[in-house]
Amino acid sequence: MSLKKQAVSGVFWTFTQQFSMQVINFGVQIILARLLMPEVFGLVAMLTVFVSIGQTLMDGGMTSSLIRTKNPDQLDYSTVFLTNLMVSIAIYLIIFLAAPAIASFYDQEILKNLLRVYALTFVIRSLVAVHTAKLTKEMNFKTQMKLQVPSTIVGGVVGVSMALGGFGVWSLVWLSLSQAIVFTIQNWIFIRWRPSIVFNKRRFKYHLNFGYKLTLSGLLDTIYNNAYRIVIGKFFSPSSVGFFNQAETMRLFPVEQISIVMDKVTYPLFSNIKSDVQLKSAYRSTMQLALFVVTPIMLILILVATDFFVFVFGEKWLPSVPYFQILAIASIVRPISTYNLNLLKVKGRSDLFLKLEVVKKIIGIAVIAIALPFGIMALVVSLTVISYFFTAINMFFSGRLINYSIGEQLKDVSKILLIGVSVAAISYFIYNFLDNIVQSHLLMILAIGLIYTMIYLIAIVVFDRKMIQLIKNLIR
Template sequence: MSQSVDSSVDPLDRTVDLDRTAEISALTPPATTTTLDAPEEEAPRKRLKSAIFWSYALTAGRLGTTTVVTFVLAGMLGPHAFGVVGTALLFVMITQMLLQQTLLTTIIQREKLEGDHLDAGFWLVIIGSLVLTAVAAAAAPLWAAFNNQPEVTMICVALTPMILLQGLTVVPEAIMRRRMTFRPLAIRTLIANVIGGVVGIAMALAGYQAWALVGQQLVVGGVGAVVLWTVTDWRPRWRLPRQAIKDLWGFSAQSALGGIGVFLAIRIDLLVLAKFFGPVAVGLYRIAQRLPDMLTEVTSRSLQQVSLPELARLQRKPAELGDRLAKMLHVSAVAGLPALGILAAVAKPLVALLGPEWSPAGTGMQLLCIVGIVNVYGVLLGPALQAVGRPGINTALSWFQLTVGVGTFYLIGQWLNGSTDDRAQVAAIALGMSAVELSITILMMYITFVRVLKVSTWQILGPTVPAFIAGSAGFLVPFLVDRFGLVSGPWVLKLLVYGVLATGIAGGLLLALDTRTRGMVMRKVQPLLGKKLGKK
């Protein structure tokens, strides 16, 4: 769910209190797109392309650095430390998510935004974050008792400052996302994660165990907030306009309620693991989940970040909105599905490199790639509904998903309760998560495409079929090679062979079957070949 100086603002005038009316009018995207001539369309197109590039850079930088740090710390600390901190983080992240969802999407989506809305939103979030920080600190012992993990109490309390740090960033970040200027967000995220990673590894080397992960999280949040306010040109005024609060409240309440439902629905698996199976299973599952989540974030959720303001611009033109959604989903599928197939192919040898205590996570990672595939298709559905002013559907579906998830995972927990087989525990939860995500996403597609946008489902999904075939084949062939023991030797050799095989098959099939992708590649390659032939 900050900015250097925006291109419309002179860098030398950053300290000047700009006229708020002019500033906010620059933030507001047009309700309809002009069709008078090409030059008037060129600016939105260039802005979208730039936003997509920097959104990918933002996500890739954040997840690239954190994933490297995560795997380094995993090898140093083991599953237990990861499980304890994961259980505590789940508790804190619920309140962080509430702050993020309350106003971020409201500010981005709102057709008419004024300075009063931003002032009111900022101070409401700050007040709320202070209250939630105190409540979270007081409730930490209850969370620890619920999960039968007394050591979680102090870690929860230590992580509560992250709630206030999150509150400080909500409105400035929403402004940047509304403007679709993602470059400063990418730089800020990269700086924060690099510094936090260095601190976490240093603390692990010093023997702080789980507290190394706590230090990492706090430093990332603190540095990110400082950098954000250093580079943003917006400053809040000391007031709480009543009308602005009223304007924001309706959409914000629905977004917040939906956000809570979404968060709990996608994290119910960890709740069950922590409650029934303990910190080691949580740690194994987090590693199994890490890379599929990373690929989905980089390839699909990066596009999600720019989709809401772009689709909201077309909210009064459903036909054009459907066409734009189809193109975005095709990009998401081409980037995400082959990559997830390749990851599933190399999951077991990759996890084995961390050490024998992590090997039970391999099967879970393969199954969680299915969740990643489902998310590639579902990640743009929520923004599409928000763009046309239907956040209530998101809210209802998220709580329905939570209800289904609670029942599914409770049954799994009861079925395996008392089992000491970590591999079976992680695999069962991963399989349950795949089933829940798939069923809810199919329902959400029907509602979004057929009932709300009234567009052809095949029109939206058809272009993604080649990417799906490529990703499936990229996994299936190495899987069969492994199944029949055609490659023997150390895990490093298997990782290399499976990775090369999966990449070649997935990439070759994608180029052979997807005409859009092939055309794009040829447009990039032909000028380079022409230059080389000209030199000869």
């Protein structure tokens, strides 16, 4: 299969996988949000950082090294597999012992046992990290979809059943754990690859030399992305964490699907492109298409946020609305940052990747410290503002590698952003007019969504012919 066909197939199956999983997860989230109180979600959100850190350290960036390695063999795969397994067990033991101190930090005794069970997730997933990397290397996203969807369904059934049974916060923990267990079992049943009990020091050093920088970068990113939950959990109530976490989850819900598709497809795709001219062309097209899709989705959600939260989750979640509307602005550029960083990995610049992450996170932590005395809303605003600053940094350094200046990049995306914001302004006045007429939250969501989409597409046809041509070329 040609590289172009692999890319198209990869996008299709990865998007199908993400769409299917997130439709299921979204349905489960709605049910659980109505069954459980905000503070329950807040408790689990407090633990997310520790599980995410375990996941990041477990991999060590070595699966990314496998994906970019030309023709990795059984020795490569087995060495990385054994490394992941041993590291995950070691990290779990550290978390297990640290659980009482973590519970004491938040002044929530229940977190001790919750964390000790919840952290098993990344240990279980270490058993299939190489399986997933191998499928990604082969751009076999169809098989990944077939394995992910059933595990997502089982996890959702377990979580909802336990919530109905009165298990409270444990229903969220076992939802994640059951998903990991089912996904792992399926991988070992349906994927033929099996690790050998071999460990090669030379291959280990090769993959670690590339991967450890990505690991440190990922660790910084994980800690920073969860820093807001840590700070809110420490200085505010669990329900405040729950409201913030719901807003953060929902603003990421649409863009994460696109970001994950881009991350999984563009990394192996870009790795196989030899010419910088071709790489620049692929980079430009991907960035424009991402904004073309993400911009209207996020602006529509901002407009109908109140109706959306009341209709989907109920009025008890209304405090999440202002957080969501501000954070959603940051989501517009999130997919761009995702594949910007893939260029650094493709070019083997994991050193630059790490340096950028260190600088950005130092700035980010300083911003959190400045915003904290002014309350949660100030933290939310700071998160949005700094997201755009980080995106600009990523665009600048990634673009330099392929002779694509930040000025060129901004010029290529400015028209889409201008059209999207202009249509949002028009739709805002229409929303205020309909607000006194339409009493149904669902009808308001559908009406504004339809009106915005129609005006947006007409504006694109009239004012951005290059985007229309790009879409036509993609279809062909």
